[in-house]
Amino acid sequence: MKTTDPSYELMDDHDGHSLIYREHGFPCHLVRWHNHQEYELHLIVASSGKVFIGDYIGNFGPDSLFLTGPHLPHNWISQLEDDQVVPQRDMLVNFTDQLFESGTQVFSELRRLAPLFERARYGIEFHCRHTIGQAKDLMQSIADSSGMARLGYFLILLELLASSDDYQLLSGSTSAQLGDDNNVDRTNLAVNYIFQHYMRELPLEEVADHLGMKATYFSRFFKQATGRCFVEFVNSLRISKSCELLADGKRPVTDVCFESGFNNLSNFNRRFQQLKGMTPSHYRRLVVQRLTEQNLG
Known part of the structure; x- marks a missing residue:
């Protein structure tokens, strides 16, 4: 498909960095049924509503944490009163396969993340409150840092999620089947x-x-x-x-x-x-x- 298609989110702001950190509120033009080549680690900060990931439909609320794989369609729609606005609803980290395909050739420890990325093809929701609390702190550290420090917090965050066994796989179909x-x-x-x-x-x-x-x-x-x-x-x-x-x-x-x-x-x-x-x-x-x-x- 053309990257100019409005349903495809082209993230052109990598600017030489290994990952993208974003925050946004609701309503927001980014909130739509869409896909992109990056993985997306998505933490809901405020509001409740419906989550759509692949063929999965569920509920979300504050401190809901999800990981979606490349090109897996997704959307989070908050249920608000008319004219209600949430200034900050989401904290997001986006990253690509290339980071780890290259990195594992040098750092063998990164291979331990492979099962997490395989699960992400179906979408993951994490449930452990302690894990989510730690993840939220690490995402804030990512937001507040840059350079090697930001990358370090990111790798610690991925190791935390990869070791969690309290999660739910969401979609019955992967991006290739949709x-x-x-x-x-x-x-x-x-x-x-x-x-x-x-x-x-x-x-x-x-x-x-x-x-x-x-x-x-x-x-x-x-x-x-x-x-x-x-x-x-x-x-x-x-x-x-x-x-x-x-x-x-x-x-x-x-x-x-x-x-x-x-x-x-x-x-x-x-x-x-x-x-x-x-x-x-x-x-x-x-x-x-x-x-x-x-x-x-």
């Missing part, structure tokens, strides 16, 4: 529209019409681009929303069902069991138990 890059901009438009309207009845034909596409063509295009058919994608987004609502422990399951965009309780229970391997009530009990353990710890 559609033509030329379609990512239209995928971005579709995902944004779905995100704005998924909590009501949302027929495929409506989204196709929004993109100016025939329904049959849109259906094939969307499956190729996201790794999920339209109905699966919408249901996954709704189940992700229901998990968010169940976690607060206050709403009855029936209310969670309708607030998530489902209009039928039995369908909601069936889809939840299908995607999460348990009932909504069981999921809520596990979340409450985990939160209690974290507070006691």
